[in-house]
Amino acid sequence: MPVLLTEAMAQSRPYGLEARVPNTSLLINLAQNAPAATISATGLFRDTAKQIVAPGIIPYAVNSELWSDGAEKTRFFALPGNAQVDFSRDGNWHFPPNSVLVKNFYFDFVKGDPASRQIVETRLLVKMGATDTWKGFSYQWNDDATDAHLLRESDRRTFFIVDTDAPDGIAQQRYFFPGPEDCSLCHREASGRVLGGRTHQLNGEYNYGAISDNQLRTLNHIGFFTEDIGEDYSQFPRWANPRDESAPIANRARAYLAANCSHCHRPGGVERGDFDARYETPLDQMRTVGISPSLGRLDTELENVRIINPGKADQSTLLLRTLNFSSFRMPPLASSVLDEDGTSLLRKWIDGMSTSTSVASESSIPEEFDLAQNYPNPFNPTTAIQYRLAEEGPVELTIFDLMGQRVRQLISGDHTAGSHQVIWDGRGDNGMSVASGVYFYRLRSSGGGITRRMLLLR
Known part of the structure; x- marks a missing residue:
């Protein structure tokens, strides 16, 4: 059983990792080469079939996990050589050029039986040199879990899970593999790109096998950071584990x-x-x-x-x-x-x-400020959007797609108070017709903001 460190034992007990080994295998420089076509060729694993990582690749876990349709996950840092991270207690950690963050996804193919667990996907998040840009890549494992190939675009697969509660004892699990363009939808600039590698997520215990220790303490001990962050993390931010019923x-x-x-x-x-x-x-x-x-x-x-x-x-x-x-x-x-x-x-x-x-009134928007449902809806090729303003001032009316990406800026400027109407012709800012699907239109003014949904059918 792993030994759990208490604060009193912290100075005398061994750390989760005794020393740092340089990473000389998982090295990706996107300015020079694309990632390898197979996971076995990336240098991530010393033993690909058993998913044993190469020396110098550091495991970690997060306090609060993103839901991934029930998949179990393992995570690793792969910094070039002995490169270090600029630590921030409350903000983003700054990773060295060409850093790689790894996440492996596993399913239990017999529900509730860890012995049936098998890897299905590996994702790499790679920093582009010294820039603040990160690129994501997905590797889809073969049925025998002996190797995985790099996906050039998104994909979906159906896995069959033995489940005594399912009809006929078999549950079908539809699983999504993101393409390179999908990763930036979550790893956004506003969120700092790196979502898990932060103080509030790693300020917690990790089972290193023979011992459990605070991850920050272990990383600090092996020289992961460019500065010594000490060993008292009681005032550092720490997210609760949503599955920990002892927490508020x-x-x-x-x-x-x-x-x-x-x-x-x-x-x-x-x-x-x-x-x-x-x-x-x-x-x-x-x-x-x-x-x-x-x-x-x-x-x-x-x-x-x-x-x-x-x-x-x-x-x-x-x-x-x-x-x-x-x-x-x-x-x-x-x-x-x-x-x-x-x-x-x-x-x-x-x-x-x-x-x-309750901290808001029935509506934070004045009665005179309104955005009507577009008409007709569904529509093809045009639709009318009406809105009402309580006072003169700057107004924006914008079309977005399902992913929140701007499609068309219909209005941006000062408008008088009263009722107004604008026609959308189903085209984007580039003048090209957009595809059929669900879109959202949002009105913003000094009176507040309203968003509504519409459907374009080609």
Whole structure:
């Protein structure tokens, strides 16, 4: 059994890793070469079939995991040679040029039986030289788990899981492999690109095999950082583990939202999602409690629905979107399996809120400020969008796609108070016709912001 270090034992007990070994195998310089075509050729593993990593590649774990449809994951840092990381207690860590972050994904092919666990995917997040740009790559493992090939574009596979609770004892699991263009949808500039390698995620215990130790303490001991960060991390930020029932439920729920939502839902994130899911944002500043959803309601009969409706989880779109598998699904990418533990946690947190928690009036938007549903809807090739302004001032009317990327800036400038109408011809900013699908249009002015959904059918 691993030995768990207490604070009193910290100075006398061995660390999780005794010394650092230079990484001389997993070295990727995107300015010179693309990643290897197979995972066995990357230098990640000393033994590919057993997934034993090469010397110098450092394991780590995070306090709050992103939901990946039930996959088990392992994570590793691969810094060139003995290169070091610039530490930040509260902000982003700054990684050296050509750093590689590794994540392996495994499924139990007999539900609940770890002995049936097999690797299905490896992802590499690679820093482009000394820039702040990172590129993601996915390797899809073969059926025998002996090697994996690099994907040039996204892919989906169906895995068959032995599950006594499923019809005929077999469950089908649809799994998404991201293409290089998909990785930046979560690893955004506003979120610092690197999501897991931060103080609040690594300030916790890790089982190194013979011993468990605080990860920050171990990394500091082996010279992972450019400075000595000491051994007292009691005042360092630390996210709760959402599955740790001994932690306060609010901390667990906020950590779950931070890991699964805040890379997009934050200042500078997706423009059509204007609430702030970061862990450190006070609840009354999240723009969720008592706020009407800007993307519309999942059930139009729920007149009292809010993003968070205190004490009423079934009238809170923050929960409802995690239960939904239509275009309103959150997260919108790479998930087709319900996170039963995560959604149960959100439900308990919201239901446990007192109605006095509400921090917003029925609407933070003046009655004179309004954005109507486009007409016709669905539409092809044009649709009319009407809106009303309470006062003269700057106005923006913008079209976004499902991923929150801007498609067309319809209006940007000063408008007089009163009613207005604009026609969208189904074209993007580049003048090209956009594809059929769901789009969102958002109106912003001094009166606030409203977003609505529309459907283009070619």
